Amino acid sequence: MSEASPSGAKPGVDIPADCALQAEALRFAYPGRAATFDDISLAIRPREIVCLLGGSGCGKSTLLRVLAGLQAPSSGVISFLGAPLTEPSPRSALVFQQASLLPWLTVAGNVGFGLDFARQPAIERAAHAQRVRQAIAAVGLAGSERRYPAALSGGMAQRVALARALARQPELLFADEPFSALDAITRAEMQSLLVEVVHQWHSAVLLVTHDIDEAILVADRIVLMGGQPGRIVREWQVDLPHPRLAHAAAIGALRVEILAALLGERAGT
Ligand SMILES: Nc1ncnc2c1ncn2[C@@H]1O[C@H](COP(=O)(O)OP(=O)(O)OP(=O)(O)O)[C@@H](O)[C@H]1O
Ligand SMILES: [Mg+2]
Structure with a gap:
């Protein structure tokens, strides 16, 4: 370290x-x-x-x-x-202290949700589904795609929030x-x-x-x-x-x- x-x-220096x-x-x-x-x-x-x-x-x-x-x-x-x-x-993407999942959407629905925002580049259905699948797998929740937020622990909900951010492939x-x-x-x-x-x-x-x-x-x-x-x-x-x-x-x-x-x-x- x-x-x-x-x-x-300092201001004025080239980026x-x-x-x-x-x-x-x-x-x-x-x-x-x-x-x-x-x-x-x-x-x-x-x-x-x-x-x-x-x-x-x-x-x-x-x-x-x-x-x-x-x-x-x-x-x-x-x-x-x-x-x-x-x-x-x-x-870019954001994750906060509270997972703030939409209770009426499944895990997959919540993860895919951010991909449909107005400023998000439009992607095809197959690519959309693949991104959601990959992000859910990356956070260790493969198999939980159809569960609803009410059935998740706090740690799982935060994994979903992380997956939702990752699905947007943020820089x-x-x-x-x-x-x-x-x-x-x-x-x-x-x-x-x-x-x-x-x-x-x-x-x-x-x-x-x-x-x-x-x-x-x-x-x-x-x-x-x-x-x-x-x-x-x-x-x-x-x-x-x-x-x-x-x-x-x-x-x-x-x-x-x-x-x-x-x-x-x-x-x-
Ligand atoms: N919407 C607001 N309007 C007015 N003042 C605010 C607002 N939000 C935060 N503040 C004030 O700005 C200062 C910085 O708040 P901020 O939430 O950025 O601190 P923080 O370092 O994140 O604190 P914590 O570690 O407790 O989360 C605090 O004095 C807070 O009271
Ligand atoms: Mg703070």
């Missing part, structure tokens, strides 16, 4: 061609409120898993929504796949604490599954979490957000091979370092 130099280039997403000098304020975050620059490379860590209320979810095009920044620019981002892209997956409502064992399973499937699917990921262990287990790079307004205060490159649990000593040392930085941030605000 090594501490990376902050990845954000590197090898970035999936590049944000420059982002500022965001809710109406009538002081800025939630300011001067945030962040680049995500293709296939890179970036975890955004930070204390509660520091603006992680707001930043994720802005980077996903769900909310416009107050200032700053975002480029996604080389083009300015002004609305959510069909080449970038945004995930906001997707596993925080799950029990420890299911969460660990989902963390491994996430790494496995995004490697298979060649997607980049921006994962918001306040779980240091989760960040260390899945991330290629950990970005720590803190301060008021929120800024990126530190980054770590995590070079350990997967599965990470085999590297307990290195994980322990990094965990202590990140925890100290997080506590230092909170003490300073």
Whole structure:
């Protein structure tokens, strides 16, 4: 592991061609409120898993929504796949803490649902069915296609939510604490599954979490957000091979370092 130099280039610097997403000098304020975050620059490379860590209320979810095009920044620019981002892209997908499945649709219906959105490129029926089948298999739910959400455990529902996102074959997956409502064992399973499937699917990921262990287990790079307004205060490159649990000593040392930085941030605000 090594501490990376902050990845954000200064405004005016050309966007590197090898970035999936590049944000420059982002500022965001809710109406009538002081800025939630300011001067945030962040680049995500293709296939890179970036975890955004930070204390509660520091603006992680707001930043994720802005980077996903769900909310416009107050200032700053975002480029996604080389083009300015002004609305959510069909080449990205989102997963949240709650699976938010439609109760009247089956597992397959829920997974296929996102493929029919207006901005999603039209695909033929056979390709549609194949994508749904592959995504369900990737999350380990083959055979459960006809089940309804009411008959699924929380972990299974979150697998369906992940499959729904994967079926869109996103270049970038945004995930906001997707596993925080799950029990420890299911969460660990989902963390491994996430790494496995995004490697298979060649997607980049921006994962918001306040779980240091989760960040260390899945991330290629950990970005720590803190301060008021929120800024990126530190980054770590995590070079350990997967599965990470085999590297307990290195994980322990990094965990202590990140925890100290997080506590230092909170003490300073
Ligand atoms: N719709 C809103 N209108 C006004 N203020 C908001 C809104 N949503 C969030 N905030 C405020 O913006 C700040 C950042 O919130 P945000 O949800 O982005 O934090 P977070 O880092 O994701 O927190 P957590 O870890 O608890 O999920 C908080 O002070 C919050 O109260
Ligand atoms: Mg949040």
